[in-house]
Amino acid sequence: MARTIIPFGPQHPVLPEPLHLKLVCEDEIVKEAIPALGYVHRGLEKLAEIRDFNQMIQVVERVCGICSMLHSQCYCQGIEEMMGVEIPERAKYLRTVWSELHRMHSHLLWLGLFADAFGFESLFMQFWRIRERIMDLNEATAGSRVIVSVNVVGGVRQDLTPEQCSWILTEVAQAGKEIKAIQSTMLSDYTVCKRTKGVAALTKEQAYELGAAGPTLRASGVAQDMRQLKYAAFDKIDFEPVVEYDGDCYARGVVRFREALQSIDIIRAAISGMPQGDISVPVKGNPEGEIITRVEQPRGECMYYMKGNGTKFLERVRIRTPTFANVPPLIAFMPGLELADVPVAVLSIDPCISCTER
Amino acid sequence: MLKKFIDNSRAKSPWIMHFDCGSCNGCDIEVLACLTPMYDVERFGVVNVGNPKHADVLLVTGTVNPRNAKVLRNIYDQMPDPKGVIAIGACGLSGGIFRECYNVLGGIDKVIPVDIYVPGCPAKPEAIIDGVVAALAKFEGLKG
Amino acid sequence: METLILMILGIVVAPVLGGLVSGIDRRVTARLQSRFGPPILQPFYDVAKLFGKVKVINNFWQVFCAWVYLIAAALSVGLLFAQSDLLLIFFVQAIGAVFLVMGGLASPSPFSQIGAQRELIQVLTYEPLIILVFASIFMVTGSFRIDEILNYDQPLLAKLPLMFIVLGYALTIKLRKSPFDFSTSHHAHQEIVKGVLTDYSGPYLGIIEIAHWYETIFILGICALFWHTSLVGVVVLLATTYFAEILIDNTMARMTWRWMLKYVWSVGLAMSFVNLIWLHAG
């Protein structure tokens, strides 16, 4: 049979980040896909040896620009647990608000890119237009559109004024309305369904065994969400993990779509339940010991392993990001796809290569 | 007259290509945001092309490491003249916070000549638009 | 003589019109996406800029193919204006299509190769439909000659409404609009980069862009035949059709060619049968 060998990446318009796939196709059906990474690898874990544990916050925020808030949250939670610091309630709520804003903007971004992957440009534009509302919120409340940099060990750096709170509520409500306006396009348009349903499907068992994380896992019917660990304010805020059962690209899209809407509810609950008080506590000393912390990033479960030795430099920071966990499923479901579905499938795990390679 | 029209058109139709050279995505999504309704750089005739052979302006974000340096060089070489390069974000400018990592060579200008540096971490879409406009000025100077 | 003048007129006017249509298209598309959009004259700036770029090729046959594509497209429009034979015009246009594919295949880049293969599949899909449309026009008017067709006394649209929709499929494919824009797309983000045009650059890309304008005018010209009886009718029909194309482009995902081949052939052939049987019966 006549084969075509395609270098898919590192520079490729549908791949927002450099990732290389060697695709071997027959009549555009992928027969073999071997990935190559390393285009984004910086080696930032090693920076822990020359940046003190406070400076490392800024470093881990830049592991990934799209979920930067959750990286620093996970890192700070770990350090706080290691040092036995209990942060103020208000700080927990504030972290929740920003983390959910982050999840929303990340999901909207993904939904747009996903639409772009199957060639639906105007849907992409629509999602990104809605996303700008969240970006404005970030910029106005935290000082930067993308890397909000609000977390410090012991709490948060910024507070929300009541006006800001109500502004956030109206903006996210508006965003929610606009998202719902394109719900029918995203979830039931013939062409969208045709391009996503049944593509790159993973069964529940496969997804679990391959170690998938986050929406990829939940789309296959496993109700696992790290927010169930009740970190930050999630011990007070009720939520149900969003689960879909088909495990295909469509289901992954639905999970993220619904999660974006769910985040609005969580933000609303967090703002309404937010107690008054300090936003941070002073921290003394240096971290010592070993710790594993996990948070739910937009892309799924993120795990930090940290080892302190009583100096201000951590001995080891090990970051296992959700995309890292989702790459093996990606390798597994590639063969058999149509070439046209490759971008859809690759994007369906919401790849964040800078997370993966750090 | 035709020549003049061509020269004038050069500044009116910068086709950009974005290459992520190991950035944290922060600058990338801001570059993409420039194309979206809120900022819409197509107002300046900017078209986002996916292929260096069609591009006039290369937007590069992120740090350079040995592996992607080869790719960056290759892409730059494949762009037909006249061309411009815009480095975006602290990482692209100097390596940023990652300058001292073992797999980071530094900024974009270690590999290819850079025309415009857009600082920021990440650079705001407004800053990127400013950068593109500044790059257009370079093309305007390129008469003949 | 008159034929010759018309032909030259067509060849001169068509790219200007095509460029304008393309500019308006981009503006309207932007508005549909809630964007401001580029200036109307943007396509001309783009092409002018492309001609100002340094020439880079990786196989000189690309140059040859680009030129033949342009000239064939121009010639087909010229023949259209000269009111020649529909089928002949179409076959002349097919020269361009074949050379575009050959140009794509001339580059060893896999994206260009895949684009060329997909382009062929697009040709495979729209060609029978267009021939059927022409055959149906023949069945109504009794001629393939445009001058004879123009003498027909009522709008073809009334007799061949479904055939016009079939032509609409061909138009969508030819204009490279979603859902059929997979051999090369106007949108930046495609799995095969720029498909058949991947390895074209600078002036040669400009040549192909101009040829694409000719093709736009060619296919709009065919559409115009469906309401040739009144000028207003032509304008309304073309404006509506083109707007519908832009709308479809903006409300659909890009499909796969397998889907296109099955869907367009089955729907197109079914519509043609229904319309033609209705024509015979009526």
Place this chain on the structure above:
Amino acid sequence: MIENMKEITLDAVVGEASKMKSDGQRLVALSCTQLDADNFDIIYTFDKELVLTNFRVTVPKGSDCPSISGIYFAALLVENEIQDQFGIMFNGLVLDFGRTLYLDEEITTIPMCNNTKAMTVKK
């Protein structure tokens, strides 16, 4: 704090991993640390219904580690990563990048192996 930590030996890794697999545990991560000049620590982290289970394995410098990628396909990426960063080689990797997952030949030292400062780029 690290939950359910268990110390095992190098040759027990595969056996323990298959036990975890049959128990329905999901592989979360392998975390490698340099203990001292001659020893590395690898922590295998598994998860089942949000509860973590961990193994700690000490790998002497220069010795190979058995790969669990045959049992957990998901381990292939992280094992390749450890090969790159720590120079510990894994036997039986299903897809062995052979120290080219992240690094090109320009990086001559094993980056995370010695506790010296990260390489600084010449300005």
Place this chain on the structure above:
Amino acid sequence: MLKMTPTVLKNLFSKSSTRMYPFEVREPFPLYRGELFNDIDKCIFCKKCEIKCPSQCITVSKDKEAGTGTWICDPFACVYCSICVDVCPTKSLSMAPNHRKPSATRDMIEQVGKLKVPKKKKAAPKKD
């Protein structure tokens, strides 16, 4: 099919949401962490910013003999985290709510100021 039609038609008939930057510039958000400025007259060259900066883009040096201090910042390496602003004991550092403009050349911000009397300098670290 065509489920998107109402949305796109609505877009067509309403004003485009494009912000016409750079022709119309929005009022900046006051909290935005933009360009870094150092009011060199207030600076006491305590090196706190240099030490705390996660990106290590600030170099402070003192020339005791000349009685001057130099505050150098590499704006191309600055990650705009505002840690330096937070830790600055004299509030001489500040961030404008506007982004730093692109430039065609690589230039350092180098500011030279007079050293203050030692007493004040000692006071600063104590504040921590």
Place this chain on the structure above:
Amino acid sequence: MLPMMLALVILLPLMAALGCYFLRVSTIRTMIVLGTGVCIAATSLALFGQGSFTYSPGTILGISWDSLVTLADFALLFVILYYAFKLKNQLIKVFAVLQIIPLAVFELFFVDHAAEVPAFYADSLSLIMVAIISIIGSLICFFAIPYMKTHEEHLHLVKSRQPRFFFYLVLFLGAMNGLVLSNNILWLYFFFEVTTFCSFMLIAHDDTEIAVKNATRALWMNSLGGVAFVFGMIWAYSVTGSLSIQAILEAGPMDGAMLVPLGLLCLAGFTKAAQIPFQSWLLGAMVAPTPVSALLHSSTMVKAGVYIVLRLAPAYAGTFLSEGIALCGAFTFLACAAIAVSQSNGKKILAYSTISNLGLIICCAGINTTWAITAAIILIIFHAASKALLFLCVGTIEHGIGSRDIEDMRGLYLKMPRTAIITIVGILTMVLPPFGVLLGKWMAIESASGDLFVIVMLSLGSAISLVFWARWAGMLLTGPLREKVPAESQNILTRFTLTVLAAATVVVSLFSPVIYTGLIEPMVGKTYEITGGVFSSPIGVFAVYPIFIILAAAFIYAWIDTKKSGNIQNGASYMCGANVKEPGVQSFIGPMNVPVEIKASNYYLEAFFGEEKLTMWVNFVGLALIVLMLGGAL
């Protein structure tokens, strides 16, 4: 003069064939072949001067030629029977016997031997066929001289089998000429059988297992055609009482009882023209050396079948049979074009495309209007030339690169520039205006436009054929820019035949208006007005000269610009930035930093057009259509 010319075109090849067989010296053989070729080619052109004629040869040595032919006929049938026993093939035995017995009964009891039946009749159609056979056939024979030498070198033969090969090859030319000139249907039958036998022998020439198997298949299928012919002939005779084809045709459109024999004769034509479901013998025939494929199976022998159908066209005009033939032809056109898409073997593509085009010609015969008949004749002329050229090109390429798979021909331009360009010319003349084949196709589509089913099949078929042609032409050019492409060395005869044929396909296309006015119009009647090289009729216009001139100018201009581009900047092809840096290397840096060579292949669309997938259905439909055609005739 006329008898002389007839003897030259029919008997000279026979003599030459004997000469080739017995004078086993390669130089002499070459001289004989070249001499005969030039002779018959010249004669065929001279025959045009003669115009249409009728001729009876009378007697030789007191024996009538008719009896000689009859004797030879039986001899041939017994030879076939002998081969049937040798091959132990029951089908051939049955078919041979089914021909011998009815023919014997017919000759002995029915035929009125006293009746004067002119043996030869020629009109424009015959003369055009003679010209095609003599000129293109001769060129192919010339090509065969160096080809067979290399071929036998490849096979490492101890004893040359070329005498036998050229015996059949040259004999065949005479037989074909006889076939198209015959008026006596018995003569026609005889020549029909000779071509069948020659074909059998030539397919089996390489004597491999597969060659013998395919030759056997060809023999039984063509024998089936022979059986249909015999029964059609006898039945027709019983209705009209004449052996003269002209007499049958002059009676005007037939109906009722006469349709079945006509149908049977057409069926014979179908088998010979390898129409669905008889296509498999022609495909099998591709194992033969390329000149055989070119001569027998593309440009001439299969045209014999088409010729019979076309010759009889006036007899069944306006009947259901005619409609049936049109449908069968159109279906073959579509189905074989579709299957050709899934093929990567160059010769098989050509074979399928041949069958497909024959289907188109037969479809035209079935449509049976003057426009359609004109289209058919135009197609016969130009298809023969282009297809022969393409076959010879594939043969040359096969000797050059050792493969006939089109995937292996990717980038052929860098290895065999001359052959590659000539191949592309051949391909373009097959699919693009203003070349003759497309002119014929245009006429065919315009004349078929009234018929819903036929036009649908034709439009689909013509689109599909564009696919496999265009990609083949394109992939020959694939390759990175090179400073200089090395010149190609070609045998002088190879170069001569290829160049002449390529030039002929282009130049003759330019003269299509002249050919039309000079040859076709007198025969089928005026259908197109020709002014300034523009075909025009009330339903359509085809501007040959203007398009030719403009496109020629375009090609020249494009070529000049291309030449100028020789010194412009050289870019590597786009590979997502992962190119391996060395210039000229088409590889990218893949996973694990290993260079991976890029590779592209055509889409063969097995899921849609797979040979195995379609063949059964296609045969079924084809058979059903034939049954419908004959059944309708009953």
